[in-house]
Amino acid sequence: MKVFIIGTGLIGGSFALDIQQEYSEAIIYGIDNNPAHLKEARELKVIHHEANFDDLKIADIVFLTIPVDKSLSVLPLVLDTINDNALVIDVGSTKQRICEVVNEHPKRRNFLAAHPIAGTEFSGPKAALKGLYKDKTNIICEVEKTAFKLQEKALDIFSKIGMRIRYMDAVSHDKHIAYVSHLSHISSFMLGKTVIEKEKNERDIFDMAGSGFESTVRLAKSSPAMWTPIFEQNKANVIETLEEYIGNLQRFKILMQENKFDEVFEEMQNTNHIKNILNGIK
Amino acid sequence: MKVFIIGTGLIGGSFALDIQQEYSEAIIYGIDNNPAHLKEARELKVIHHEANFDDLKIADIVFLTIPVDKSLSVLPLVLDTINDNALVIDVGSTKQRICEVVNEHPKRRNFLAAHPIAGTEFSGPKAALKGLYKDKTNIICEVEKTAFKLQEKALDIFSKIGMRIRYMDAVSHDKHIAYVSHLSHISSFMLGKTVIEKEKNERDIFDMAGSGFESTVRLAKSSPAMWTPIFEQNKANVIETLEEYIGNLQRFKILMQENKFDEVFEEMQNTNHIKNILNGIK
Numbered sequence: 001m002k003v004f005i006i007g008t009g010l011i012g013g014s015f016a017l018d019i020q021q022e023y024s025e026a027i028i029y030g031i032d033n034n035p036a037h038l039k040e041a042r043e044l045k046v047i048h049h050e051a052n053f054d055d056l057k058i059a060d061i062v063f064l065t066i067p068v069d070k071s072l073s074v075l076p077l078v079l080d081t082i083n084d085n086a087l088v089i090d091v092g093s094t095k096q097r098i099c100e101v102v103n104e105h106p107k108r109r110n111f112l113a114a115h116p117i118a119g120t121e122f123s124g125p126k127a128a129l130k131g132l133y134k135d136k137t138n139i140i141c142e143v144e145k146t147a148f149k150l151q152e153k154a155l156d157i158f159s160k161i162g163m164r165i166r167y168m169d170a171v172s173h174d175k176h177i178a179y180v181s182h183l184s185h186i187s188s189f190m191l192g193k194t195v196i197e198k199e200k201n202e203r204d205i206f207d208m209a210g211s212g213f214e215s216t217v218r219l220a221k222s223s224p225a226m227w228t229p230i231f232e233q234n235k236a237n238v239i240e241t242l243e244e245y246i247g248n249l250q251r252f253k254i255l256m257q258e259n260k261f262d263e264v265f266e267e268m269q270n271t272n273h274i275k276n277i278l279n280g281i282k
Numbered sequence: 283m284k285v286f287i288i289g290t291g292l293i294g295g296s297f298a299l300d301i302q303q304e305y306s307e308a309i310i311y312g313i314d315n316n317p318a319h320l321k322e323a324r325e326l327k328v329i330h331h332e333a334n335f336d337d338l339k340i341a342d343i344v345f346l347t348i349p350v351d352k353s354l355s356v357l358p359l360v361l362d363t364i365n366d367n368a369l370v371i372d373v374g375s376t377k378q379r380i381c382e383v384v385n386e387h388p389k390r391r392n393f394l395a396a397h398p399i400a401g402t403e404f405s406g407p408k409a410a411l412k413g414l415y416k417d418k419t420n421i422i423c424e425v426e427k428t429a430f431k432l433q434e435k436a437l438d439i440f441s442k443i444g445m446r447i448r449y450m451d452a453v454s455h456d457k458h459i460a461y462v463s464h465l466s467h468i469s470s471f472m473l474g475k476t477v478i479e480k481e482k483n484e485r486d487i488f489d490m491a492g493s494g495f496e497s498t499v500r501l502a503k504s505s506p507a508m509w510t511p512i513f514e515q516n517k518a519n520v521i522e523t524l525e526e527y528i529g530n531l532q533r534f535k536i537l538m539q540e541n542k543f544d545e546v547f548e549e550m551q552n553t554n555h556i557k558n559i560l561n562g563i564k
Contacts, residue, residue, distance in 0.1 A: 117492040137489050166489050179477045180491040184498040187473050190530040192553040194523065195461045197530075207419055207448050209462040210399040214560055215500050216466040221557045224550035232543050241476065242535045246528055248472040248479075253524045261514050268506035271474040275503045278496055 004051065004062045006031045006074065008041035010119060011091055012065030013128025016046050018161040021130065029055060041125040056081040061089070061153070068092040069229030072101050079107040087150040089114055093177065094233040095141045095170040109147040112154050115139045115173065116163060117181070121221040134162035139177075141170040178237035183245060185219045185227055186238070192220035286333065286344045288313045288356065290323035292401060293373055294347030295410025298328050300443040303412065311337060323407040338363040343371070343435070350374040351511030354383050361389040369432040371396055375459065376515040377423045377452040391429040394436050397421045397455065398445060399463070403503040416444035421459075423452040460519035465527060467501045467509055468520070474502035 003019055005012040008030040016028045030047035032038040041047045056062060059082055064071055071092050078088055079102060089112045090098055099113050118136040120127060138158050143151060158165060168176075195217075231238050255263045285301055287294040290312040298310045312329035314320040323329045338344060341364055346353055353374050360370055361384060371394045372380055381395050400418040402409060420440050425433060440447060450458075477499075513520050537545045 117490060119492070119494070121494075136492070139490065176481065176490050179480050180495045183476065184473065184495045186531070186534060187469055188498055189550050189553050190527060190534055191466065191469050192556040193530050193549065194465065194527045196553060196556060196559075198461050198523070198526065199458065208399060208421065208458050209560075210401070210418065212401070212403075212501050213462045213466045215497050216470055217556055217560070218497050219494050220550075220553050221560070222550075224547045224554065227550060228543050228547040231538060231546060232541075235538055239535055239538055241480075242531060242538075244480065245472060245476045246531050246535070248475050249468070249524060249528050249531070252468060252472055253521055253528070256513060256517055256521055256524075259514075261510050264513060265506045265510040267475065268471050268502075268504075268509060271471050271478065271502050272506065274474040274478060274499055277478075278491075278499070278503070 001026045002029065002058055002060045003027065004029045004031060004056060004059045005047060006062065006064050006078070007066035008032045008037055008047060008125050008128075009065065010123050010127035010129075010132075011116070012063055013041060013044075013046040013125050014118075014130070014132035015063050015065065015091075015161075016041075017128055017130045018133060019157065020045075022157075022160040029059070031055075037125055041128075044125055044128070046125050046128050053077070053081065056086075057083060059083070059086050061087045061157070064088060064090040064092075067226050067229050068094050068098070068233050071098055075102055075111070076105060079105050079110060082107065082110060084110070086110055087112060087153050089154060091116055093181065093230045095139075095173045097233050099142055099145075099170040103145075108145055110150060112143070112146045112150065113141040113170065114154070114158075115141070115177070121218055123223045123226065131162075133158075136163055137166055138163040139166050139168050139173055141168055141173050143167055174234050175237050178234055178241045182230060182234055182238050183241040185222060186231075186242060187245065188217050188219035189222075192217045283308045284311065284340055284342045285309065286311045286313060286338060286341045287329060288344060288346050288360070289348035290314045290319055290329060290407050290410075291347065292405050292409035292411075292414075293398070294345055295323060295326075295328040295407050296400075296412070296414035297345050297347065297373075297443075298323075299410055299412045300415060301439065302327075304439075304442040311341070313337075319407055323410075326407055326410070328407050328410050335359070335363065338368075339365060341365070341368050343369045343439075346370060346372040346374075349508050349511050350376050350380070350515050353380055357384055357393070358387055361387050361392060364389070364392060366392070368392055369394060369435050371436060373398055375463065375512045377421075377455045379515050381424055381427075381452040385427075390427055392432060394425070394428045394432065395423040395452065396436070396440075397423070397459070403500055405505045405508065413444075415440075418445055419448055420445040421448050421450050421455055423450055423455050425449055456516050457519050460516055460523045464512060464516055464520050465523040467504060468513075468524060469527065470499050470501035471504075474499040 005016050019026050028047045029049045029051035030041050038050050116138045118133050285308050287298050301308050310329045311331045311333035312323050320332050373396050398420045400415050
């Protein structure tokens with residue numbers, strides 16, 4: 001089984017490691033436009049071989065794990081190049097545009113649109129982790145457009161590495177994910193910015209910040225190169241979530257200004273049951 | 283050494299556990315206006331004895347670990363009751379008002395104003411943790427107003443349980459802590475609210491949310507009873523941080539609306555060095 005990983009970073013590298021573990025016969029080929037990353041991925045044994053685009057002809061499975069703006073141009077080329085039985089899986093955080101781009105492609109049935117809800121705030125081959133996907137949700141969009149045998153192949157991999165599958169249309173995916181993922185990143189980046197701007201003397205942050213602050217701004221360590229195109233592709237949904245978030249913050253501020261601390265209490269009380277929701281998240 | 287813990291929850295209970303560990307001779311007395319908590323604290327061996335307010339006469343050390351609005355009325359009564367050599371430590375998250383309240387108290391020199399930057403999103407005696415304070419920062423305000431011998435006594439405890447000490451005036455404390463702690467809590471509560479409002483069908487959140495979301499909304503599990511009076515006491519500072527945070531979010535939204543994604547990238551890039559700052563936080 002010849003598996004190609006296009007983009008040998010956190011997401012692609014972690015798939016490579018799990019597939020090596022679960023499929024002893026798998027040979028992992030890496031493709032990356034950053035030669036240093038490619039070399040590093042090979043040295044870390046994330047991949048077995050460095051490869052280039054033409055080698056995709058021999059691929060059985062291709063994982064496309066690059067920033068979502070790059071995917072839009074690369075995916076059609078990948079589909080042009082692969083053989084008729086190959087499976088191509090894209091794992092980007094937005095799904096509507098990528099599905100549109102290949103909707104009429106002659107090899108549309110070789111493509112599976114997925115979004116594994118997993119990751120860390122780190123990037124590059126060194127960030128690849130064994131078991132990253134265990135017990136995580138994988139959202140598959142427009143599954144009916146993928147050839148049945150290739151669906152089975154994909155599900156076999158996802159099942160072996162421990163993921164649970166949810167099916168969703170691409171438009172709903174992008175709308176919901178704006179709330180539970182994209183907005184969190186912006187809230188975190190802007191929180192980091194607000195504090196850094198104020199506390200020019202960084203020792204003050206260092207000394208006074210605790211694990212609560214660390215937790216809330218963790219996502220501000222994320223890669224801007226990865227996230228900018230996500231926000232661009234999901235612009236309308238993200239702006240909607242931002243407006244609602246800003247509105248809620250403003251109402252909270254006004255309650256404080258008007259000394260309505262009973263209502264401040266209620267605002268928090270009403271949100272407190274997020275405990276129960278979060279208990280289900282790994 | 284007779285140690286009284288007024289408020290046998292997460293913060294007070296964790297001090298009780300560490301003091302038991304470090305001082306074999308310590309006898310821990312608990313006072314709590316919730317009889318169920320008091321009983322639970324004793325059953326969990328967080329405290330040795332249930333006590334009441336009059337017993338404070340025999341105290342060597344008193345930890346006041348109750349919501350910051352309650353502290354304002356309770357601290358003067360504690361100081362009225364204790365003997366002349368006792369040390370009273372308040373550990374609330376706001377320091378300006380509590381310091382003002384006892385500024386003219388005849389036993390002001392028996393009082394030490396502290397803020398250990400430690401905690402979890404849980405509360406009650408069950409939430410008490412051994413080692414919660416290890417390697418954490420403890421901010422002490424107006425140290426010069428505490429009797430020197432009592433300062434030494436307090437520092438001995440803080441040092442034995444592994445805390446590092448920073449000194450600060452109460453006004454600066456409240457201003458800085460609004461940025462690195464209070465704002466994080468509001469951003470988290472409002473993020474939770476925004477998502478819950480949108481996703482009435484909670485299964486959708488459950489299925490699509492990942493560890494990133496979990497991390498950003500973790501603080502929304504915090505106790506409203508504890509946090510409402512903190513926001514009330516630190517109202518002016520918290521409103522200032524909220525206005526700056528909302529302004530940053532609005533600017534980010536406008537950059538997106540105007541398709542200035544180069545600047546969106548830069549906004550994130552500029553905040554990315556928070557990595558280095560956070561490396562110093564336990």
